[in-house]
Amino acid sequence: MSKSHDLVVRNGTLVDGTGSAPIDGDIAIDNGKISAIGQVHGSGTEEIDAGGCIVTPGFVDIHTHYDGQAIWDKHLAPSAWHGVTSVVMGNCGVGFAPCRAEDRIKLVELMEGVEDIPGAVMHEGLDWRWESFAEYLDALESGPRDVDVCALLPHAAVRVFVMGDRAIRHEAATAEDIAQMRAITRQAIDAGAFGFSTSRTVSHKTLKGDYTPTLRAHEDELTGIAMGMADAGAGFLEIVSDWNAPDPETEFAMLRRVIEQSGRTAVFSLTQRHDRTTFWRDLLRLAGEAVDDGLSIRPVVAPRPIGILLGLQGSQNPFSGTPTYKKLAALPVAERAAAMSDPEVRRQILSEDPVAGSTFPLINRISYDQMYRFGNPPCYEPAADQSISAMAAREGRSAPEVAYDIVVEDGGRNFIYAPLVNYANRDMTTPEAMLSDRNAIMGLGDGGAHVGFIIDAGFPTWLMSYWGRERGRFEMPEIIRRLTSDTAAAAGLGDRGRLAVGLKGDLNVIDWDKVDFGRPYVAKDLPAGGRRLLQNAEGYRATVVSGQATYRDGAATGALPGQLVRGQRAA
Secondary structure (H helix, E strand, C coil), X not given: CCCCEEEEEEEEEECCCCCCCCEEEEEEEECCEEEEEECCCCXXXXXXXXXXXEEEECEEECCECCCCHHHHCCCCCCHHHHCEEEEEECHHHCCCCCCCHHXXXXXHHHHHHHHCCCHHHHHHHCCCCCCCHHXXXXXXXXXXXXXXXXXXXXXXXXXXXXXXXXXXXXCCCCHHHHHHHHHHHHXXXXXXXXXXXXXXXXXXXXXXXXXXXXXXXXXXXXXXXXXXXXXXXXXXXEEEECCCCCCHHHHHHHHHHHHHHHCCEEEEECCCECCECCHHHHHHHHHHHHHHCCCCXXXXXXXXXXXXXXXXXXXXXXXXXXXXXXXXXXXXXXXXXXXXXXHHHHHHHHHCCCCCCCCCCCCCCXXXXXXXXXXXXXXXXXXXXXXXXXXXXXXXXXXXXXXXXXXXXXXXXXXXXXXXXXXXXXXXXXXXXXXXXXXXXXXXXCECCCCCCCCCCCHHHHHHXXXXXXXXXXXXXXXXXXXXXXXXXXXXXXXXXXXXXXXXXXXXXXXXXXXXEXXXXXXXXEHHHEEEEECCEECEEEEEECXXXXXXXXXXXXXXXXXXXXXXXXX
C-alpha cells in the first residue's frame, strides 16, 4: 500500500489548544502542515501510536535566551525536551545584534552578567558573521535545529550601536539618536524581528556591577523605538522593570502611553518580590484596565517560584566567595566535596567571609531563612520550617554549618534551593493567583540562560504535572491552551498553537499520568568546556516539528526541521 501521508499520529486524545474538550482521533501531517484530523485511513511514511496519551499542539515559549545557543547548537535543550517547538528569544533587552566589532565584548559582558552565560562560552561559540540585525537573522537561518526560533531586537544592543559609550554611561538619547533607533527598529522588523525588548531593572548588570545601558532610557526613547515597529506595521514590546520609578502606577502609565501612541502590543514580566510583596496585584489590575480599554498589555508570569540552585555542581554556592573555597574551586565536584569534608578545611571555610570576595550579584538578596534543601526528587514547595535557618535552630547549629553539610553530601551533587521571587508567603498562593488572572501569559522559563544556577525551562512540564495532574487546579484543556494558542497569539504566531487543518504540524504526544522531570544535573557540553544545569523530562512519547518527529521517548531522533521564523504571521 502506498503511503498517503508524511506522518500519522493515531489513537490519541486530541487536546486542540483552544480550551475545548478533548476528542479521540488521529492526525495526519503533510508538507509540514496538519492535513487531516479525525479518523485517518491512509497510512503514513512515519506513524506514531498515541494510545493512552494526549496529543497537543507544540508548545510556544515566548521568553527565552537562546540568542547564542541557537548559533552554535542544533539542539535547543532543555526547552526542546519539554515539548517546546517554537521559542521567542532576545528578551530582557540583551542580545548580540546589531553590533560593531569593537562592541562585541560589551554585549558579551552584559549577557554574562544578566543571563549567567559564561563569557568564554560566548567568545568561542559566537562566530560574529553579522553586524546588522538582518545579518544576525541570516546567520540564524543558515543553521538547522530541533525547534523554530523567533528573535526580538534587544534594546541594549541597539543603544550601544547608536550611542557607543554614551549608552554605557546612561546618557539620555538625543533626538538624532532616537531617530536612528527608530530606523534600526523598522529595518529589523522588516527583516523578520518579532518585536523589541528592553530592561529597566537594577537586577540586570554586568559581572563588574555596571547596570544595563537601557536602565534609565527616557519615555521619548521608548516611544521612538515603538514607533519604529509602528512604521513597519508589526512587532510587540517586551519589557522588564522594577516598577518603582517612582511607583507601579507611574511606570505602567508610561508604558501605556507608549503603546497607545504606537498602536503596538506589549508584554511584561511579573513576579512577586520578597521586599515588595503586593505591588504585583496593582500591575494585574492596571493590565486588566488596559485590556478593557482595547490595549494589549499583558503580564508574563511563572507557574512557581523562580529560585536559584546553589551547590558544588553549579556556578555558585554559599561559600564560593571564601578564599579557601576558591583554592578548591577548579577541582572536579567529587574531589572538591571530599576535600571540603576534611574537618580542618570545613573549619577554615566556615570561619571566612563569604560576601567580601563574592562575584555573585544576588549574594546580598538571599538569606538562610530563604534557603532550603532541594532534595531528590526536587522540592519546589518547601515549608517555612524546612528552611536552613529553621533546621539550624532545631539542631543547635549555625545556619552556615547546616548549609555546608548539605552541599558536600552525596559527593557534592546536592543543591540548596533559594526562591528569589513568588515565595514571600512560603507557599504557591502567589503563582496560583497570577496564573488565574485572565490576561496572564505563562512564561519566564528563561531557556538558554542562567546556566549555572537556575533551571526553569521545564515550566511546561511543571504546569502540567503540578497544577494539572497533582493539584487539579486547572483543567487539562486550559493548561494546554496556556502553553499553545495563548502564547502563540501573544507572539503573533497565528500559524501554530492549535490542532487545525492547515496549521503548522507541531505536536506533542504526552502520557499525562507520567509527565514529570528528574533531578537537575550539570553537563559540560557548552563551547570552551562550559558547564550548564539540565533537567530531563519524563512522559513525552514524541515531539513533532513541521511533521518530523524530533524526539521519541525523550531521545533525539536526529531530525532537525526547525527554522528561523521571520516576522509575525496570521493563521
